[in-house]
Amino acid sequence: MIPFEEALAILQTYSVKQKTESVDLYHALDRILAEDIHSDVAMPPFNKSAMDGFACRKSDLKNPLVVIEEIPAGTPPTKSIGENQCARIMTGAMVPEGADFVVMKEHVETLDANHVRCTLKTSQTNICLLGEDVKAGELVIKSGTKILPSHIAILASVGCWLPLVYRTPSIAIISTGNELVEPVVKPGSTKIRNSNSYQMYAQIQQMGILPTYLGIVRDDQDSLEKVLASSLQDFDVTLISGGVSVGDYDFVPKILSKLGVNIPFHGMNVKPGKHMLFGEKDNHFVFGMPGNPVSSFVQLEVMVKPFLAGLMGRDEEIISLYLPLEEEFVRAKGDQLIFIPANPTNQGSVIPVEYHGSAHIHSYVNAQLIMEIPKGVLKINKGGQVRVRPI
Numbered sequence: 173m174i175p176f177e178e179a180l181a182i183l184q185t186y187s188v189k190q191k192t193e194s195v196d197l198y199h200a201l202d203r204i205l206a207e208d209i210h211s212d213v214a215m216p217p218f219n220k221s222a223m224d225g226f227a228c229r230k231s232d233l234k235n236p237l238v239v240i241e242e243i244p245a246g247t248p249p250t251k252s253i254g255e256n257q258c259a260r261i262m263t264g265a266m267v268p269e270g271a272d273f274v275v276m277k278e279h280v281e282t283l284d285a286n287h288v289r290c291t292l293k294t295s296q297t298n299i300c301l302l303g304e305d306v307k308a309g310e311l312v313i314k315s316g317t318k319i320l321p322s323h324i325a326i327l328a329s330v331g332c333w334l335p336l337v338y339r340t341p342s343i344a345i346i347s348t349g350n351e352l353v354e355p356v357v358k359p360g361s362t363k364i365r366n367s368n369s370y371q372m373y374a375q376i377q378q379m380g381i382l383p384t385y386l387g388i389v390r391d392d393q394d395s396l397e398k399v400l401a402s403s404l405q406d407f408d409v410t411l412i413s414g415g416v417s418v419g420d421y422d423f424v425p426k427i428l429s430k431l432g433v434n435i436p437f438h439g440m441n442v443k444p445g446k447h448m449l450f451g452e453k454d455n456h457f458v459f460g461m462p463g464n465p466v467s468s469f470v471q472l473e474v475m476v477k478p479f480l481a482g483l484m485g486r487d488e489e490i491i492s493l494y495l496p497l498e499e500e501f502v503r504a505k506g507d508q509l510i511f512i513p514a515n516p517t518n519q520g521s522v523i524p525v526e527y528h529g530s531a532h533i534h535s536y537v538n539a540q541l542i543m544e545i546p547k548g549v550l551k552i553n554k555g556g557q558v559r560v561r562p563i
């Protein structure tokens with residue numbers, strides 16, 4: 173049994189960025205860029221009209237102007253603007269030679285079929301100048317950025333259709349236990365429904381990964397060996413729930429050893445989730461998750477998610493913060509680090525949720541935070557700082 177912090181430190185040494193791949197812009201959302209992106213064009217790429225109106229010389233604004241052509245967006249001007257001349261121009265069209273001003277349509281009166289006059293004394297030029305937003309060759313998005321919709325727009329604008337991103341790990345989910353039936357089945361007298369698989373599935377989905385569910389495996393060594401051998405080969409990460417503690421039917425550690433899996437840790441001084449196991453073989457990873465749904469939930473949040481974030485280059489993503497306690501916290505024994513459900517208050521403090529231990533699966537239903545009480549701490553005064561993670 174090792175301290176939780178030591179287990180995290182071990183995990184960090186394995187949580188190195190995965191290989192990269194190129195994905196198209198339909199699939200780039202929330203991925204982490206693995207290259208700097210430079211613009212191949214200036215933005216705007218030419219002096220561009222910001223308004224529908226008339227392009228002319230600023231010095232002619234007081235005079236009647238003859239309209240010499242019409243310039244729709246996407247069509248180049250054919251004439252240059254001389255004294256007392258203007259061109260009808262649309263938003264997004266190229267401003268013609270000679271013009272240094274666009275009068276908005278709304279600020280122009282029509283004199284006859286070919287003449288207009290500006291009704292405004294002053295206004296801004298309504299011209300977006302070549303390269304004023306981005307110069308050709310300029311760095312527009314840095315490697316390591318998480319791609320959000322606004323980044324997708326930039327990638328599209330600079331012609332980067334296939335950005336290089338870190339690969340998303342493939343993840344298998346397995347539940348073990350002779351007592352388990354799937355949710356659609358009404359359990360018999362000695363059975364319970366499998367909730368863990370679906371909870372794990374949803375937690376992984378929250379990270380933008382679609383895992384593969386491999387089903388319930390019975391507590392027998394041959395079945396376990398078969399499913400683990402293939403999932404270790406086929407997936408980057410296997411999450412197997414149950415069968416990792418010290419019961420007579422907890423075969424997972426033994427089978428993993430038999431399969432040649434290196435087990436950097438099994439068991440840590442933390443509650444809930446004491447029996448967590450982490451294994452590695454040829455850069456494929458396995459987490460032996462607690463069968464108990466509360467323990468599994470908490471450990472997936474505090475341990476597995478940061479590990480997966482590291483694989484994906486998303487290190488900065490797991491947030492924890494310190495908040496003051498709303499009321500005094502006291503416990504009888506301080507020999508373990510514990511995680512308990514809690515909520516924020518409107519005043520910015522934190523208040524624990526009623527919690528009867530790791531079998532109390534409803535305790536997290538109304539909790540928005542996981543609160544951490546360090547080993548050795550028996551009492552925290554009202555107003556004392558506690559570490560919390562949003563869930």
Ligand code: AMP
Nearest residue numbers: 347349366367368369414415462463464
């Ligand atoms: P185990 O770690 O296999 O000893 O299981 C610990 C506890 O969690 C037992 O009460 C199991 O019945 C329960 N449990 C194990 N797997 C699941 C699961 N997939 N869904 C819900 N409860 C489970």
Ligand code: MG
Nearest residue numbers: 349414415463
């Ligand atoms: Mg079991």
